[in-house]
Amino acid sequence: MIIAALLFVLSWYQGIFIPNAQGAKDYPVKGVDVSAYQGEIDWKTLAKQDVDFAFIKSTEGSSHVDQHFENNWKEAKGTPLRTGAYHFFSFDSSGVTQAQNFIKTVPREEGSLPPVIDVEFYGDKKKNPPDRNKIEKELQTMVKKLEEHYKQHVILYTTKEAYDLYIKGSFKQCDIWIRDVFTKPSLSDKRTWTFWQYTDREKLEGYDGAEKFIDVNVFNGSEKEFEKYGLIK
Template sequence: MTSWPVLVGIGGTLAIAAICAALIAMGLVRPNTIVAAGYPVRGVDVSSYQGEIDWDVLGGEGVDFAIIKATEGSGDQDERFAANWAGATRTAEQTGLLVGAYHFLSFDSPAETQAQNIFDTVPVTDGALPITIDLECYADYCRTPPSAERVASVLDPLLAALEEHYGQPPIIYATMRYYDAFLTGGYAANPIWIRSVITPPVLSDGRAWDIWQFTSRERLDGYVGKEEFIDVNVYRGSREELRALVGR
């Protein structure tokens, strides 16, 4: 039989965990901040959830790069992409901000139509970062992930089509869970952007990440939308090394 002291200890531990989770959700505690501070090249990723963005203001918030949601699946486009792309690239001309776009991958439509959606939305732009493919769960796939074969049947031809069209190997963004399930040990030509908002990421195959999304609960000036928080990322190397991705 479990003793009262043990039960009290378990209850206290659970209470502390719940409090910590609540503080993280409210953006009052960001566990990775100290470690991430060791990487000086910082960037944001944004979508329509950040609403209208003043890129001159946001670009002045210590931001070296910005990656903007463009498309999802075969038929969806982010409603703020055109305005964000125009604003960010205009700011880039003045400040050297590095700008890229990302596509949210669907497991339910062919690579060919997803590629065409991206081509129709994201212009080939000198100086832009490589296109990013966002590989994470959605809907029922968060409970039951797709098979590795299904993911590869969409991801691999999409990566090839994008590299041919834009002239650069795409970046792949993934959660730790999806990296382990679908990317580990492969995709050596593609820069890896990993999400890990509680602890610093350690990839299962020993590979070094390129970009790390270390928090989704930052508040910066320069945007007014239904989402009060913004994702913040760091790049592993120098700004010059990040810029080199443009010409890879």
């Protein structure tokens, strides 16, 4: 039993076995999310591999801009992929300055997917989680600023732990993009998710970064629903 468990973990870690691969087949619309970790991306090659959309990391906190964002955004727009940008939320910065960083970096363009705020623990934050009221206030501020600028609802990417602590019961105006790389996700309050990151161990062609794996996600809806999803109001 122990050997079998070790083999399971090893095969998952090496990207040989993707636990959610079968469950993800229930959803016809699939996409990736990328950052500087994937290095230089050949977007035409990536787009040919059963991929319909891409979320591209743009910013983090109040000042950081992903070094590959500008080129990724431009090159991805030259493919059939629908694209959107995501921001890694800092628990230590104000919602106003984080929104400003995103807005000055990410263009408002017809057909783009809604802006995403990535809310997850980092560093020692899981052991020492910041106060919910403080984080909710700053996150609500950022959500409002992005909604006003882009005229789209905001997507919140999150883990189950961060969802339960900071999002559950609030942010009804936002769609949820949930990470669960081992099982099909079910939120504790039965809220419906819109995107599901089902693996962080896929291997595709078209990138040369230090990270050999790439995150893959599905959309909770049909191809026709995805065509209309998140269009600017």
